[in-house]
Structure formats: structure tokens, C-alpha cells
Amino acid sequence: MAELLRREKDNFIYYTAPQLDAYRQLSHAFFTRAGGVSEGVYDSLNFRFAGEDKYENVIQNHLLAGQLLGAEPQNIVCTNQKHTDNIRVFKDTVHEFDANEPVDALVTNIKGLCLTAYFADCQPIMFYDHKKQVCAIVHAGWRGVANAIAIKTLDKMHEIWGCEGSDIIAVVGPSICRVCFETDEDVPAMLMETYDGYVSEYIFKKGDKWHVDLKNITYRALVQWGLSPINVSVSSLCPACTHQPELWWSQRRNGDERGVQGAMIMMK
Numbered sequence: 526m527a528e529l530l531r532r533e534k535d536n537f538i539y540y541t542a543p544q545l546d547a548y549r550q551l552s553h554a555f556f557t558r559a560g561g562v563s564e565g566v567y568d569s570l571n572f573r574f575a576g577e578d579k580y581e582n583v584i585q586n587h588l589l590a591g592q593l594l595g596a597e598p599q600n601i602v603c604t605n606q607k608h609t610d611n612i613r614v615f616k617d618t619v620h621e622f623d624a625n626e627p628v629d630a631l632v633t634n635i636k637g638l639c640l641t642a643y644f645a646d647c648q649p650i651m652f653y654d655h656k657k658q659v660c661a662i663v664h665a666g667w668r669g670v671a672n673a674i675a676i677k678t679l680d681k682m683h684e685i686w687g688c689e690g691s692d693i694i695a696v697v698g699p700s701i702c703r704v705c706f707e708t709d710e711d712v713p714a715m716l717m718e719t720y721d722g723y724v725s726e727y728i729f730k731k732g733d734k735w736h737v738d739l740k741n742i743t744y745r746a747l748v749q750w751g752l753s754p755i756n757v758s759v760s761s762l763c764p765a766c767t768h769q770p771e772l773w774w775s776q777r778r779n780g781d782e783r784g785v786q787g788a789m790i791m792m793k
């Protein structure tokens with residue numbers, strides 16, 4: 526378990542995980558707002574197509590971020606996040622797909638394919654199997670934690686390539702913390718349905734509201750699946766209560782008038 530490292534290059538401010546940095550054939554980044562071309566509430570590295578930002582600016586932001594990782598523009602593939610447990614697999618070749626189809630996780634063994642997901646409180650999760658040379662990116666908000674999309678992505682990696690827990694590095698990027706994630710009873714109820722009794726250790730009642738520690742639920746679920754605890758990093762950064770709000774969009778803090786951060790991973 527290690528914290529993410531803050532990095533600056535050109536106008537970008539982004540974070541990387543030391544455990545993934547150790548592999549020279551891999552590039553990855555959890556981006557902040559800094560380094561893009563968008564303006565106003567989308568200033569500046571906005572990855573969100575669904576807002577009011579100019580389409581060409583969002584595209585340009587993808588390309589600039591991809592460039593930082595060394596990705597060719599045509600090799601950037603993105604999620605279409607709808608809090609589903611749909612996973613898109615690119616095995617050996619990039620097949621055609623319906624871009625309108627909801628998908629919250631991407632997996633590949635293709636070198637040079639840059640997997641991209643978005644986050645603004647939700648968890649961006651990266652997986653890398655250094656033996657089988659497979660990487661994945663997952664978007665998981667509380668619904669994604671409740672539908673166990675991260676676990677289903679690991680299942681998929683195991684099923685297709687025989688990936689084993691002992692060879693997989695996992696990184697959970699900046700995402701909402703237990704203090705900020707205040708909910709009604711429906712969230713704990715859905716989490717209880719998915720996970721065995723242990724999930725109650727990460728749910729706290731405060732007055733008539735609930736606080737849920739999604740970071741540790743994910744951590745526990747990954748270790749339970751078979752990942753080695755030392756290979757799972759969970760960032761303590763929270764976009765909602767960060768001391769640098771100018772660097773982060775947060776759904777809790779900004780409401781719907783905001784952009785989203787991007788996260789990218791690619792095997793070179």
C-alpha cells in the first residue's frame with residue numbers, strides 16, 4: 526500500500542502509483558483539472574462529453590492527456606459510464622463496438638491501447654497483471670461497488686487470460702471518502718446484499734444518515750478475491766474534501782455544473 530505521487534509536466538498536474546511506475550512498459554495517470562483547454566466551470570482538463578462543454582475541447586483534452594502517456598489518438602478508447610457492471614474486452618484486436626452501449630470497465634492485452642475512464646467522486650480503479658500483460662480500468666461509484674464491477678473485471682481477466690491474484694497490481698484512485706459520503710439507508714442495504722457480513726464494518730450510522738467507507742470496501746473485496754494486500758494501493762485523496770478544490774471536480778461539492786477528471790492506463 527503506497528500513496529499516489531503528485532507529478533507535474535507541461536501544464537498537467539496528475540498522480541501516478543509507485544507500484545505501477547515500477548513497470549517501465551506501462552504508463553498511467555490519474556489526472557486533475559490542470560492541463561486542458563476547456564473554460565469556465567470546465568476549466569480545464571475536462572473529459573466529460575455529457576456536459577455543456579464544447580465537444581472539440583473535450584476531444585482535445587483526451588488527445589493531450591493521451592499524448593502524455595504516449596498514446597496515438599486513434600488508440601484511445603473510453604468507457605461510457607452508466608453505473609453498470611458491463612465490461613468491454615479488447616482481446617488481441619480492437620473489434621468494432623457500439624459506442625452508445627453503456628460500459629463501466631475496459632480490459633485489454635493490446636499494447637498501445639489507451640484505456641480511459643472518468644471520475645468525480647467515483648472510484649477509478651486500475652488493474653495490471655505483469656505476468657500475463659493484461660491491464661484494465663474500472664469506474665465504480667457506490668452503485669459500481671454494490672454491483673461488484675471491480676470483482677467482475679478480475680473474474681473476466683481470470684477467465685480469459687488466466688490472470689491470478691498474486692500477479693495483479695491494483696490502484697484505487699482519488700475518490701469520495703467516508704466522511705463525505707453521507708447517504709440514506711438504501712446504499713448500505715444494497716451493499717449488504719452484495720457482500721458478506723463484513724461490509725457492515727465499513728458502514729457507520731450518524732443521526733438518521735449513514736456514512737460508507739467505499740475505499741475500504743473495495744480494498745477488502747480485492748484482497749478477498751485473491752490480490753496480495755501489498756499490491757493494492759488506495760489513494761486517500763478525496764475530490765469532495767480536498768484542500769485543493771481548484772484541482773478537482775466533485776459531484777458532491779460542485780453538483781452537476783462541472784467537468785470530470787480522466788484516468789488512463791496503457792501498456793507500451
Ligand SMILES: [Zn+2]
Pocket residue numbers: 701702703704705706763764765766767
Ligand atoms: Zn472527503
